[in-house]
Structures are given as C-alpha cells and as structure tokens.
Amino acid sequence: MKNRLNILLGGLGLFALQGCKAPQGGQARQPNVIYVFPDQYRNQAMEFWGQEGFRERVNFRNDPVHTPRLNDFARESMVLTSAMSNCPLSSPHRGSLLTGMYPNKSGVPLNCNSNRPISSLRADVDCVSDVFSGAGYDCAYFGKLHTDFPTPNDPQRPGKYVEDRIPAWDAYTPKERRHGFNYWYSYGTFDEHKNPHYWDTDGKRHDPHEWSPLHEAGKVVSYLRNEGNVRDPKKPFFIMVGMNPPHSPYRSLDDCMEQDFNLYKDRPLDSLLIRPNADPEMAKAESARYYFASVTGVDRAFGQILDALEELGLDENTIVVFSSDHGETMCSQHTDDPKNSPFSESMNVPFIVRGKIKPRLDDLMLSSPDIMPTLLGLAGLSGSIPATVQGHNYAPLFLDEKADVVRPTGALYIQNLDGEKDADGKIRSYFPASRGFKSSHYTLALYIDRDSRKLVKSLLFDDRNDPYQMNNLPLEENKDVVDGLCAEMGKVLKEIDDPWYRERILSDMIPYGE
Helix, strand or coil: CCCCCHHHHHHHHHHHHHCCCCCCCCCCCCCEEEEECCCCCCCCCCHHHHCCCCHHHCCCCCCCCCCHHHHHHHHCCEEECCCECCCCCHHHHHHHHHHCCCHHHHCCCCCCCCCCCCCCCCCCCCCHHHHHHHCCCEEEEEEECCCCCCCCCCCCCCCCCCCCCCCCCCCCCCHHHCCCCCEEEEECCCCCCCCCCEEECCCCEECCCCCHHHHHHHHHHHHHCCCCCCCCCCCCEEEEEECCCCCCCCCCCCCCCHHHHCCCCCCCHHHHCCCCCECCCCHHHHHHHHHHHHHHHHHHHHHHHHHHHHHCCCHHHEEEEEECCCCCCCCECCCCCCCCCCCHHHHECCEEEECCCCCEEECCCCEHHHHHHHHHHHCCCHHHCCCCCCCCCCHHHHHCCCCCCCCCCEEEEEEEEECCECCCCCECCEEEEEEEEEECCEEEEEEECCCCCCEEEEEEEECCCCCCCCCCCCCHHHHHHHHHHHHHHHHHHHHCCCHHHHHCCCCCCCCCCC
16 A cells, blocks of 8 residues: 555554553553535635635635634644545545545445446445444444435335435435444435434434534534443544535525525625636526535534534544535536536635644645545554555655655546446446546646547646636647646556556557556
8 A cells, every 4th residue: 555654654643643641551542533524615615715824825715705613723733725526526525535445446436326326335345434443433424425326225114215206316324334333323415404314323314404514513512422322432433524515505595594694695796706717697606605604604513513522622632624525616617517527616625634733734635535544544543544445645744744755746537427327227337538637737637528439628727827727728739738647647547447547548648558
C-alpha cells in the first residue's frame, strides 16, 4: 500500500493526537473519530474563505454565507483548499469514502437505485468501519447512506421496497450489510428534509418530522451522552454523520429552517450569486436563497455536535472531520446539473480536520479514496489499512507538513453513465463517459462517444489564471499542457485498473504504458 509510511509513523501519530501521557501499561488511549459530511456542500460555501488568513490562500471569492461555527472550527483545524470528489455524485463518492477504492472497484460506479443492480457497495471488502470495529471501536452511523442497491426488504412491509415509486431510490440496510457499524440510525436516500425517516439498529422505523440535520445532530449528541446505554463507554467511538442538506430540494421553507432563510430572503440574487460564471437569470437562481439557508442550518447542527464534545470533555481526544460528497454548481457554467462535472463548484469539497493537529492551510489535492486510509492513519491504524485500498494515507502530512510523503500531482475526474440494460430494464453495465485530470494549475476532461469510443468533447481550463473556468481552451493550441495532463492521467488510470486503461480508450492521447 503506497504512502502507508510505516506502522511506526501511525503509532507516533496516535500519541501526537492524544496530547496526554499514555496510561499505565504503556498504551495511549485511542482517539475517537467523528466524520460529518453533508451532501452537495461546495467548498466555496464557507464564510471563512473571505476572512484574513484564509482568503490569501485561494483565488476565488467565497459565497456570501453565514457559517460562524465553521469559521471558528477552521481556525482550530487543518484546512485543505483543494480536496476533490473524483466522481462527484453521492453514491460513487460514498463508495470510495467507505472502501478507499475508486468507483470501478468499490462496487458503486453509479448512483444507487433499484434499476441499477450493478451499483451497490461490495460486501466482500473491509470498509473503514470494519477496520475501526476490528480495532475495538464502537461504530455508529447516522443519516443518509445511499450506497445500497434497493431490494424489497422493508422491515415493516416484508417483500416490498421501502418506497412505492419505481425505480426505488431509498433503501433499508440490514445488519449483515452494515460493515461493522453496531449502532444504526440511517436510511438510503430520501429528499423531504423536514419529513425524514430512519431505521434504527433493530430495523424499527422513526419519523421525527424535524429538519434532518438538526434531528441527526440531536441523535449524535444523545449517543455521545450515552443516553439509553447505546454504546460501550470503555471503547473509543467512530461516528459517521451523513446529513442530506444542503442537497436539493431547495425551493421552499419545506427544505430549510425559516430563521436561516431570513438571512438571505431579501438580498438581491446578484448579491448572492457572486461568481462571475453564475447566471442569476436562470430559473434555478431563486434556489440560492434556500441552498445558502441550508448551509447555515448545517453549520448550526454541526456546532451542536462540537458543543456536546466540549461539554462532555471529549473534544481533546476526538478527531473531527467536516467534508462533503461533492459540490453544487448553483447556476454556474449555465448548467442545471449541480454535480457530475469537472467544474470546481462540483468537484472541490470542504475538508477540515481538528484533533491535536497544528492549525494551518494546505493545498494537498486529496482524492475521495484517500480519505479512508488517511482517517485510519490519523487514528494510529496505518498498519490495519486493507490491501484492497487504492487511496493513499496522507495522515503524516496532517501531523507534520514537512513529512517525507510524495504529494499527488493532481486528482482524477470520473463520469460514468448507465450502460446496457437487460430484458427487464435493469442496468447491467456502466459507460465510462469521461475521464479527466485536475492539477494545481489546469483542469482537463475528455468525453467519448458511447459507440465509437472516440473523442467528442473536451474541457481544458487554466484554473490559476481563470479560476471560474470561463474560457475553454482548445486542445491543439495547448499541446504541451494536454500531453502533460494526459501522461499523469494515464498513470492513475493504469494504477487503479480503470476501464479506460483496460480498453486503451484514447490511447493516441493518453500514454498508458505496457
């Protein structure tokens, strides 16, 4: 496993994260870990990016959002400017997050629904929660999962899906598919933000009629307080919190809290959609008020979790991460598609880590599969990273910015679409529609024809001089740049055994090697 950098470094990282002496017996207490990842939350939607100490490190203006808790949290944390969601869709990112693998290996190349049996989290690999569980952690999952192929397994209606629409998107995850999570309060995917539902550890359904991020934060706080003896207080804990907002819908007060909406309701749209590539005349533009309101509400919910950690005296020994599945274009690039594109609004996600790490900013271009091994490394479990993991453990860089770790040259971009259908209309393969590479300077994306596998479209942006990606550069006039990006992309595609490598797609442009 590349960049695991010795079990010794992992052990040193563990002691560094404790900030305390080892107890008798010579072993430091393992750190708790909380990973909070609201869906569709773009990196630009954080207020601190406009503040001193942060704005100097990015070349974009932050969205005019109110995020006081994240502002404070960022000043206590290591903040990445350039974390990337490689396949910026909910299910594929979550598959990578849980397994440390790219979508072609995780089992989740497409968003999961009942028409796509090809896309479901693999049961035969160790996920991050399996490793934490095996290391003696109490593991808990809250909120949206969206990595399972829905089947007719509703605990309350045996033999039926958990929803009546076809294809079904929502799903119930039975105990045998929970990958080491012993506490469960989750669902597949369901987009009524003030009417959420969850299945608990025993499969009982709950319908709380409360805005979902605040409800989930309350459940996490209850778990931390161990109300009802739901966890073993002698064990460290690993918690994942998959909040759905600011994911769509974002069109009415059914989707956000009114107190948050009031911060934005009277502001002109051109004062909210301030990115020069955004079109305030688009029909979607009014959604910006509700999207930003949800961002502020998520900030408050996240703050409730942080407050509970401090109140219970758990904050000193808990690694807390705030991130997201992917971003949201929100009228940028003249597209209604909020995600699934190489645009910075879609790929660039928050990644903020607090936990005895020196507060600073870093331009590490972290990829989705890197998160799992890095979390394990931060918890002192580098030696337990599964051999199946394709991502890299960058924990040493979080602990020491001068660590002898090879930094990535960029991040792969992946777009997959539905492939062939069987006689029942079920998707049995996926079409690898686009691959690309994002470096610190450029973004390249190549799109192919479904039948001929020939190039039909390209995107090339000079992100350093054109941060809003408004000028698509011609490939033929930038041959040296394209050749360099294709060479880097070819290395990664070969390393992960991507379909483009296996089929030698665009081999006249991409050097795959032997």
